[in-house]
Amino acid sequence: MTSRKLKKIFLILIGLLLLSSSFILFKNFNEDIRFITYIVNLNEKKVKFYWKDENNINFRSIENLKNWLKNNDYELAFATNGGMYKKDLSPQGLYIENFEIKNQLDTNNGKGNFYLKPNGIFYITNENEGIICTTEKFAVNKNIKFATQSGPMLVIENKIHPAFKEGSKNLNIRNGVSVLDNGNLVFVMSKKEINFYDFATYFKQLGCKNALYLDGYVSRTYLPEENWIQTDGNFGVLIGVTNNK
Numbered sequence: 001m002t003s004r005k006l007k008k009i010f011l012i013l014i015g016l017l018l019l020s021s022s023f024i025l026f027k028n029f030n031e032d033i034r035f036i037t038y039i040v041n042l043n044e045k046k047v048k049f050y051w052k053d054e055n056n057i058n059f060r061s062i063e064n065l066k067n068w069l070k071n072n073d074y075e076l077a078f079a080t081n082g083g084m085y086k087k088d089l090s091p092q093g094l095y096i097e098n099f100e101i102k103n104q105l106d107t108n109n110g111k112g113n114f115y116l117k118p119n120g121i122f123y124i125t126n127e128n129e130g131i132i133c134t135t136e137k138f139a140v141n142k143n144i145k146f147a148t149q150s151g152p153m154l155v156i157e158n159k160i161h162p163a164f165k166e167g168s169k170n171l172n173i174r175n176g177v178s179v180l181d182n183g184n185l186v187f188v189m190s191k192k193e194i195n196f197y198d199f200a201t202y203f204k205q206l207g208c209k210n211a212l213y214l215d216g217y218v219s220r221t222y223l224p225e226e227n228w229i230q231t232d233g234n235f236g237v238l239i240g241v242t243n244n245k
Contacts, residue, residue, distance in 0.1 A: 034194065035202060036221050036228050038078050038187045039180070040241055042128040046074075047185065049082055049097050049146040050238045058089050062222045063231035065238050078241040079222040080175055080187055083122075083148040083214050084114050085236025093149030094121060095237060099142070106149060107135060113213065116163055119151020120212045122177050130179045132210040148237055154178075154200040154211040161200060168195040175219040177239075178208035187239075189221040 040047060050059050059065045066076045084092040092114055093106035109115055118134040124146045125131070134153055152161050154176050171193035178186050186206060190199060196213075203211035220230040 032202065034191060036189045036191060036223055036226060037206075038221075038223055038226075038241075040078065040185050040187075042124065042130060042183065042185065045077065046242045047124060047130075047146075048240055048242075049095075049148060050240055051091065051095065051097060051102065051236065058236070059238055060089065060235060061231060061233045062220055062238060065240055066222070066231060069240065069242060074242040076222065076240055076242060077225070078187070080189065080239055081215055081219055081233060081235045082237035082239040083150040089234070089236045091148065091236050093119075093151075094138075094140075094147055095149070096123065096140075096144050096147035099126070099145055101140070105135070105138070105140070113216065114151040116152035116161075118153050118156060118161075119149065120153040120210070121147055121149050122212050123147035129183065130185045132177065132179055132212050148214075148239075150212055150214050152196075152213055154196070154213050155203050155208055156210060158204070158209045160197065160204065164195070164197040164200055166197045168197055170195050172216045173219050174199045174216055175214045175221065176203065176211055177214060178203050178206070178211035181207055181209075187221070189219055 050065055052058050053068055059068065062079045065079060069076050086092055091103045093103065095103040118136060120132060120134045121138045122132050123144050125143045126145050134156060135149065152163065154161060173190055173193055175189035176199065180186055186208065188202065200211065218233065220233045222229060222231055
């Protein structure tokens with residue numbers, strides 16, 4: 001065998017080794033045991049926001065939503081709480097459901113995580129495009145199918161929120177959402193208490209340019225394919241994913 005052929009085989013083997021190593025690292029990273037991570041293609045599954053049923057009654061819990069969907073011939077594949085809410089379980093800030101504005105945008109100042117500016121909006125268009133932006137950059141338009149406002153933003157234009165401090169002792173269960181470069185949504189909830197900086201860092205490591213915090217210690221996630229089943233709670237908005245029919 002000529003040296004030229006040997007060199008070619010050597011380069012191919014090196015390429016395969018690097019590819020294999022990259023796959024293993026990627027796989028292990030996405031199996032970070034600190035988090036429940038769920039990625040969904042908006043063109044393959046239905047992602048919808050839920051607040052009240054046809055009788056104007058709050059769903060409140062993932063269990064109630066799961067049962068309601070089952071009665072309507074849908075199987076719930078994933079669910080999580082979809083933003084902060086008031087004592088009457090109404091959404092805090094903007095909420096759009098099926099193109100209808102159910103609650104107005106909140107641009108006020110105040111105390112608490114919601115008002116840790118910049119806060120932001122997570123919305124889905126009628127073309128199944130998921131978008132996350134700061135409240136300041138958001139503009140209502142007729143093409144928005146679902147939207148929820150929350151805060152703070154975790155990542156803004158590839159930068160961690162300036163108020164977050166590395167090593168902070170402000171620990172809590174946290175859940176959030178982002179959009180990957182390929183357009184897929186990624187929902188994340190910490191399994192254990194975590195600070196904002198580390199939570200935001202995980203989104204950045206996933207390649208997320210913008211990410212939004214949804215809520216804290218009350219957060220719940222339902223992902224039966226990962227044997228993570230939390231169906232209790234007393235929420236305002238819920239986000240649910242079902243298979244397309």
